[in-house]
Amino acid sequence: xxxxxGMLAPAAIVAVLALAPAAAAQSGxxxxxxxxxxxxxxxxxxxxxxxxxAAGYDRFFYFHREGVDFATAYADLAECDALASAxxxxxNDAGRYSAGDFWGMSTLGGPLWHSxxxxxxxxxxxxxxxxxxxxNCMRFKGYRRYGLPEAIWKQFxxxxxxxxxxxxxKLVEYRQKRAKLAxxxxxxxxxxxx
Amino acid sequence: xxxxxxxxxxxxxxxxxxxxxxDRKAAPQPEQIAHYPGGKxxxxxxxxxxxxxxxLADLMLLRMPPExxxxxxxxxxxxxxxxxxxxxxAKTRLAFLRDRNLFLIEIQPGTYTLYGDxxxxxxxxxxxxLCMGTVSFEVRAGQVTNLxxxxxxxxxxxxxxxxxxxAPLPMLPPFTDSVAAPATYHAGGKLPNLLGVEIDRMAPIPxxxxxxxxxxxxxxxxxxxxx
Numbered sequence: 001x002x003x004x005x006g007m008l009a010p011a012a013i014v015a016v017l018a019l020a021p022a023a024a025a026q027s028g029x030x031x032x033x034x035x036x037x038x039x040x041x042x043x044x045x046x047x048x049x050x051x052x053x054a055a056g057y058d059r060f061f062y063f064h065r066e067g068v069d070f071a072t073a074y075a076d077l078a079e080c081d082a083l084a085s086a087x088x089x090x091x092n093d094a095g096r097y098s099a100g101d102f103w104g105m106s107t108l109g110g111p112l113w114h115s116x117x118x119x120x121x122x123x124x125x126x127x128x129x130x131x132x133x134x135x136n137c138m139r140f141k142g143y144r145r146y147g148l149p150e151a152i153w154k155q156f157x158x159x160x161x162x163x164x165x166x167x168x169x170k171l172v173e174y175r176q177k178r179a180k181l182a183x184x185x186x187x188x189x190x191x192x193x194x
Numbered sequence: 195x196x197x198x199x200x201x202x203x204x205x206x207x208x209x210x211x212x213x214x215x216x217d218r219k220a221a222p223q224p225e226q227i228a229h230y231p232g233g234k235x236x237x238x239x240x241x242x243x244x245x246x247x248x249x250l251a252d253l254m255l256l257r258m259p260p261e262x263x264x265x266x267x268x269x270x271x272x273x274x275x276x277x278x279x280x281x282x283x284a285k286t287r288l289a290f291l292r293d294r295n296l297f298l299i300e301i302q303p304g305t306y307t308l309y310g311d312x313x314x315x316x317x318x319x320x321x322x323x324l325c326m327g328t329v330s331f332e333v334r335a336g337q338v339t340n341l342x343x344x345x346x347x348x349x350x351x352x353x354x355x356x357x358x359x360x361a362p363l364p365m366l367p368p369f370t371d372s373v374a375a376p377a378t379y380h381a382g383g384k385l386p387n388l389l390g391v392e393i394d395r396m397a398p399i400p401x402x403x404x405x406x407x408x409x410x411x412x413x414x415x416x417x418x419x420x421x
Contacts, residue, residue, distance in 0.1 A: 076408075083325055086387035089318050125317050133393045136352055140326050140395060140408040 032071045032179075040180045043155040045148065045187075057147035057192050059131050060157075063182045064191075065143040074179035076141045081175065084133035085163050088126060123161050130160035135194060143182060144191040156181075240333040242283065242299040243374050246344035250354055251297060252321075253344075254309040255281040256385070281306070303335040307382045308396070311354070312389060319389035322354075326384055327395030327410045329356070329403055331377040338365060340374040347397070355397035379403070381412035 045062075047053065065073070135145060156177035158166055246253075257279045283299045307330045310323040333339045340359035347353050359376035381403045387393055398404050404411035 083387045083393045086390040088390040089388075122317055129390070129392065133387075136393055137326065137408075140405070142407045 032074045032176075035070075035176060037070050037180055040176050042177055042180060042184075043152055045152060045181075047149050047152060049147070049189075053149045054147060056150055059127065060148045060150050060153035061135075061145045061192070062148060062153075062157075062178060063138045063143040063145055064184070064187055065141070065182060066186060068143075068183045070179055070183045073182040074175060076138065076143070077175050077178055077182065080134055080137035080141070081163075081171075083137055084130045085160070087164070088122070088129065127160045130163075139194040145194055146187050146189050147192050236300075237336040238303075240301050240303040240335055241338040242301055242333060242341060243297070243338055244299075244341035244344060245296050247295055247346060249346055250311050250344045251295070252311060252313050253283050254312040254321075255283060255301075255306040256309050257281055257302065258305050280309075282312070298338075301333060303333055305330060305332045307385070309385065309388075310391070310394070312391060319391055322352075322392045322394040323385065323387055323389065324353075324382075324396050325387050325393045326408055327353075327403065327405060328382040328385070329379040329396060329399065330382045331379050333377075336372075338372050338374040339377050341377050352394050353397045354394075356399060358399065358402075380414060381410050383410055 063077075068076075138145070156174045158171070158174060163171070244253075281301065283301065308324060308328050310321055310325075310328075312319055312321040312323070314320060331339070331341070340363060342356050342358040345355040345357060347355070356379070358379060359374070362373040362375050365372045365374060379399060379402045395405070396403060399413075401413050404413045
């Protein structure tokens with residue numbers, strides 16, 4: 001990225017911000033005011049760790065902080081979800097510097113193959129960015145991180161590429177589960193690197 | 195005054211940080227970066243001086259953003275960001291001394307918040323927004339404001355640091371009548387992730403910026419402990 005720096009066009013930023021919401025408010029109050037925390041069902045988090053599962057901890061995890069209450073945990077997760085889920089903004093400069101692999105472009109199907117590759121990389125980048133941002137944000141808020149197998153994680157988390165197409169009710173339901181875990185008993189497992 | 199013309203502008207400047215000042219007790223000597231015959235400083239414009247590695251060179255500023263409000267109940271209402279508030283200072287660079295990583299920027303006078311280091315890559319905008327803690331500062335017309343030195347985070351950590359300049363510095367032509375005045379920093383509040391980049395926060399600055407978990411502490415407004 002460093003080589004590309006200095007090429008950022010102010011017009012590109014202005015164009016992006018013109019499309020961005022003027023303000024974003026993340027309310028956690030409505031989703032916790034009436035909820036009965038005891039009735040929030042949590043998945044079974046028991047599993048036997050191995051190297052393959054641990055290799056996915058960068059992406060599959062949950063948070064916990066000692067002494068935090070459910071409402072605070074929910075608000076913290078809501079704030080970090082909003083920051084982490086901000087869509088990747090394309091700039092007028094980005095396309096020209098695509099590091100795409102152009103092999104096969106001269107053959108039938110080449111452009112389609114290239115397009116699929118770009119889409120795949122973009123989806124992977126969205127997942128990476130979302131994970132990094134959740135980890136940073138929740139670490140600043142004092143939470144520790146605990147790894148999970150993907151199969152368990154999926155029971156109360158959405159892939160970064162599916163968040164925007166999900167329903168608000170699903171997002172709230174999953175966030176309530178995450179908040180209950182975050183404010184629940186201290187996990188027996190060892191915390192992993194933030 | 196056209197920026198293209200000013201790219202070759204001569205300025206003589208040096209940057210002194212708190213750390214450097216401790217090493218160098220004698221008055222800092224101006225350094226010639228480039229030569230600009232007949233150069234003039236626009237009295238209605240302001241100038242920013244800073245030292246940074248290339249990885250942190252391209253800063254994005256927000257001009258006069260209102261502060262985020264927390265009305266309670268776990269909500270965060272981010273300030274509305276008008277596109278006119280965004281300043282990509284990479285486009286207003288006047289002078290750059292590569293071997294010393296010194297940058298001089300022409301900018302509108304006003305109060306600014308340091309938003310982050312933002313570039314572009316394969317997926318669009320890249321870099322870091324200081325969405326969870328940053329600083330604001332004022333730049334005045336006809337003056338050079340010295341931001342100090344930007345230092346990347348150590349391996350395995352996040353948040354770049356600023357070592358504020360410690361003293362006014364003399365400038366050579368065309369800034370002969372100027373000094374680079376140290377920026378006066380104030381802690382800034384949270385900001386939205388406008389460009390979908392990595393969220394971060396600035397490293398604490400003694401006497402200026404601190405944190406209590408994710409709450410930004412304006413250390414300048416914290417009363418000194420009783421003797």
